[in-house]
Amino acid sequence: MQTVRQSTFHAYLMWQRLLVLIFIAALASESSAQLWCDSLQAVAPERYIVATPVPPDSSDVRRLSHKSFWRATAETAGFNIGLWAFDRYVQKGHYAYISWQTIKENFRHGFEWDNDHLGTNMFAHPYNGSLFFNAGRSNGFNFWQSELFAIGGSAMWEMFMEKEYPSTNDIIATPIGGAAIGEVLYRTSDIVLDDRTQGWGRFGRELAAFVISPMRGFTRLVTGRAWQRRATTGRRFGTPPVSVSFGLGSRVLVYHDNDNVNKGGLAATIAIEYGDRYTESDCAPYDYFSFFTELNAIKTQPLLSRMEIIGRLLSRELIDAPSCRLSLGMYQHFDYFDSDTISSQIADPYLPPCVVPYKFGSPASLGAGAMLRYAPSPQHTINAHLHANAVILGGILTDFYRYYNRNYNWGSGFSLKFGAEWLLAKNNIIISATDRMYRLYTWRGSNSDAVQTPTEKPLNIQGDVSASTFNHLDISIGCRIWQQLYLNTSVNWYHRNSRYDKYMEWIVDGTYASTSEVIATADQWGLNFMLVYKL
Numbered sequence: 331m332q333t334v335r336q337s338t339f340h341a342y343l344m345w346q347r348l349l350v351l352i353f354i355a356a357l358a359s360e361s362s363a364q365l366w367c368d369s370l371q372a373v374a375p376e377r378y379i380v381a382t383p384v385p386p387d388s389s390d391v392r393r394l395s396h397k398s399f400w401r402a403t404a405e406t407a408g409f410n411i412g413l414w415a416f417d418r419y420v421q422k423g424h425y426a427y428i429s430w431q432t433i434k435e436n437f438r439h440g441f442e443w444d445n446d447h448l449g450t451n452m453f454a455h456p457y458n459g460s461l462f463f464n465a466g467r468s469n470g471f472n473f474w475q476s477e478l479f480a481i482g483g484s485a486m487w488e489m490f491m492e493k494e495y496p497s498t499n500d501i502i503a504t505p506i507g508g509a510a511i512g513e514v515l516y517r518t519s520d521i522v523l524d525d526r527t528q529g530w531g532r533f534g535r536e537l538a539a540f541v542i543s544p545m546r547g548f549t550r551l552v553t554g555r556a557w558q559r560r561a562t563t564g565r566r567f568g569t570p571p572v573s574v575s576f577g578l579g580s581r582v583l584v585y586h587d588n589d590n591v592n593k594g595g596l597a598a599t600i601a602i603e604y605g606d607r608y609t610e611s612d613c614a615p616y617d618y619f620s621f622f623t624e625l626n627a628i629k630t631q632p633l634l635s636r637m638e639i640i641g642r643l644l645s646r647e648l649i650d651a652p653s654c655r656l657s658l659g660m661y662q663h664f665d666y667f668d669s670d671t672i673s674s675q676i677a678d679p680y681l682p683p684c685v686v687p688y689k690f691g692s693p694a695s696l697g698a699g700a701m702l703r704y705a706p707s708p709q710h711t712i713n714a715h716l717h718a719n720a721v722i723l724g725g726i727l728t729d730f731y732r733y734y735n736r737n738y739n740w741g742s743g744f745s746l747k748f749g750a751e752w753l754l755a756k757n758n759i760i761i762s763a764t765d766r767m768y769r770l771y772t773w774r775g776s777n778s779d780a781v782q783t784p785t786e787k788p789l790n791i792q793g794d795v796s797a798s799t800f801n802h803l804d805i806s807i808g809c810r811i812w813q814q815l816y817l818n819t820s821v822n823w824y825h826r827n828s829r830y831d832k833y834m835e836w837i838v839d840g841t842y843a844s845t846s847e848v849i850a851t852a853d854q855w856g857l858n859f860m861l862v863y864k865l
Contacts, residue, residue: 355546381569426495437489444498461508463516468546473615493544513615518542519547597858599622656701658698726800749765763805775795775796796831815864
């Protein structure tokens, strides 16, 4: 568990890294291996590629695949000790006053569900897991081996470094979500590095790589790679095909509660597509991934409103024809949606359906997916995808359970994602629609009134006994207005439906009411108007 200040600090660092990534990626350029680039453009001419793809150098692959177990272990443990020291001596958090007695008590008591903020559990903790993961990744270990460092680092923190009991959700979300974020950051930092450069150009690249992936930057410092000049780039993956787009514009939210109010402000988006969707030659996890995030500057709304990572673990191409490509595979998913009330009504924590429309996170999810490209003519192209996933762990806003910082239920379930885009007139017009549906079930819930105050002893539960659905529909139209600049208009619908099965009590207009079943729904519409530049 972590404090609110820690969560905010980690979120700030994350977005700083992503913005640096976009800036550096826009400057990247290579002049060789034009044949690879041409073949990719023949397969997906609608993509704008940041840099000419270049395969990795075999000497770089051998050198960077050399494993150093003890250095990776020391970096993992050292980060935990450093974070604990900051919490103990700078923040003076009560949870950081550990002793042998607290450690023994953690082992005796075992794991329980914690009550941190959704942003802390669904985003900050997986980001911490990405640091553990990259301690292994930057010391020569592959994707699956690095996951063991994420598990070990998370277990060390939960059992030894906090006075609070170890958290069930953290030991799941931190390593699994950490692998998704960690591999994206590791591969992104790989694009930035170039061991052939020197001077201020080299310094800028090393600094950017450190900001994007701190563990990799630290490892390069202690091994001396940060200043060694070589005849090759020093990139573990060469220069893969990478597409980047970012948008800036306005966002208007419409939420139909008692006040039927609207709110608007600025919004920004960042989208990255890494690798080839269809190639059979890629066999390593995350040789292909997509990343999307949305940021808000709207009163009453969180800065980070959405993040999605889809990373391919393995795949097989079923159709390889000039006009049609079809690929099946297994994918890891990381999803995060956050909102807050846009109502002027003050929400009482004892009132049922709260005025916040939705909150959702799924740091641990994987399943099967299919990707299709159909291009009957140069004037028309259709791209589509379908994913069916098992949600190992997720969280969704609840109308009842309240304790300290927590207003959501943990659960497991499944998700379905379907999307298609239609590119017309040689990509001058792009029409797309995507629907994401998530279904979560609590399997350790409260069988009575779940409303609590911080003075009460917390319940070791996932929340209310419930079955909840969260649906996000996104429809957009983009028109090219100049070269790689598009004017994009999109409509977003967010729908939450929660059914609470067991007996509940709450206060309604100063009186008590009860029932054996409650169904609560919430809807929010979002309208986005943006200029999108595709690098």
